[in-house]
Amino acid sequence: MLLGLLFRKNIKTATDVELVNYVKQDRKEAEGELFQRYSILVFGLCLKYFKNKQLAEDMTMNIFEKLHGKIKKSEISNFKSWLYSVARNECLMELRKNKVKEADIDHALITKHDEGLEELKLSQLNETKFQLLEKAVGELKDEQKQCIELFYLKRKSYDEVSNMTGFDLKKVKSYIQNGKRNLKIILERNSEFFRA
Amino acid sequence: MNFSEHNKDLDLLQKYYNGKLSDAEKNALEQRALEDPFLKEAMDGFDEHPNSFNQFHARHIKGNTALGKTMLIAISVLVGMSIMVYLVNQNIEEPSATNDIALMDSLASEDFVEVEVLPTAIETLVVANEEDLIAIEEIVENKILIEKEHQTDINQNDEDVEHPIEIDAHDDHIEDEDFHPEDEHHNQNLENSAAATYLHDMYVVDYREISRKKKYISYLRYDLPGLSADFESEEAERETELIEREVRIPYMTYLEKGMSYFADRKYKRALNCYSIILEQYDDDINALFYGGLCYYNTSKYSTAISQFDQILTHELNAFKEEAKWYKAKALVKLNKTSEAQIILDEIIVAGGFYTKDAIMLKKSL
Known part of the structure; x- marks a missing residue:
């Protein structure tokens, strides 16, 4: 029993790569630890796709039950990214199986992901770039401009932005996402930005 | 990672x-x-999906102390065994630590689900009909608009809307609004607003920013051992199988529990949380306000009013407009029309967020 306790202590401090190897060696505690670390992210993702707590929980358990088999068959360098694509695929497969029409699967779920906009990392901007960025933000539509300024420049949380603008949370996120995309287009037009 | x-x-x-x-x-x-x-x-x-994080976390994720508890159990077992061996040798009856260990063992190793056990006074309350309820949507939306108005008032602090516009007979320009009165803030409430945050989208005063002697809530927690197939099922709450423990948790964590119930429209459970808070902090403004709303929603209008009154004279500046408005509504529910009209007049004169609502309610009386 003491040996078991010592192993459990090691499990807690093991890296994901080590845990994956333990799982390949059929050590159950390692699976448990992966569950502890990542089940909640999987649950959140399932919640987004199924929009139902019970279904999301069932799906999460389902995914982790199948994990052992999948891990044994795969070469995994980054467990978190691998788990993300596994979870996403399982959810989409389930949605399609339940004869949910392709069109009904929330378009947002299958669109390409939001890429980070490096330019918004304010600490990395020199003065010229900063001014060009400010000018570009000024060219955005009002709502996008407001949300981008509050979120990135004033570092307000979604909640605060929502309170200050009156837009609901979903709209705030969407204005920020679209604003970023438009900023990228504006900045790319102005090649000076990238020379500065 | x-x-x-x-x-x-x-x-x-x-x-x-x-x-x-x-x-x-x-x-x-x-x-x-x-x-x-x-x-x-x-x-x-x-x-x-508000509160889904906490529900999943409570059900499935063991805290960091799980390992500590396991080690503690292991050590207790070893110590217990050593004592037993010693005492057997001394021929004296040993104290049995096994019951406690069994309990700690089950609490540490099993997933358990907390259930709410309501005192009779709250259990017997009846939630009012849908049309008479004050629901979270109303609270959240109004708060956004009230805060917006306060923000506008701050921005307009150079203007006094009551300042008369003077017309100089010799000059055909109107004296502009550059002239500002002595005091900067038109709205008397702005200066002393208490530090606040949002739980489940609802505004709460953040007592972590305010010095208060104690920072914790103690309460009796009841758990159903073992996984329940449907964690929202009320049939699962059979008292005979419950484990009772006195626990102490940070105030904000406990308040979040209450706010989560309120957001889920579980007004009786929410009220239980607020009542427990008031037992330990009798002037807690969050518990007074949201507890008052729960009393309103269970048709206990007099109790609601007494809580709102405490907010109106509270040293902290929060919920004052809301408390006044809902007090007026509660008086109307009690058919205390003349008292209600006095409050409604005060609201109208103050010119705050509920002015239009107050005018309409007054007309309907």
């Missing part, structure tokens, strides 16, 4: 969904999520 990184993530998420992060910290996590698709999608899911 190694242990400490993802643990930090989990820790941050838990604080995020329990109102324990500052606005800047929340923003930092949200910015990170925009570059981590897994995190982003998970947070999208949780944002759409």
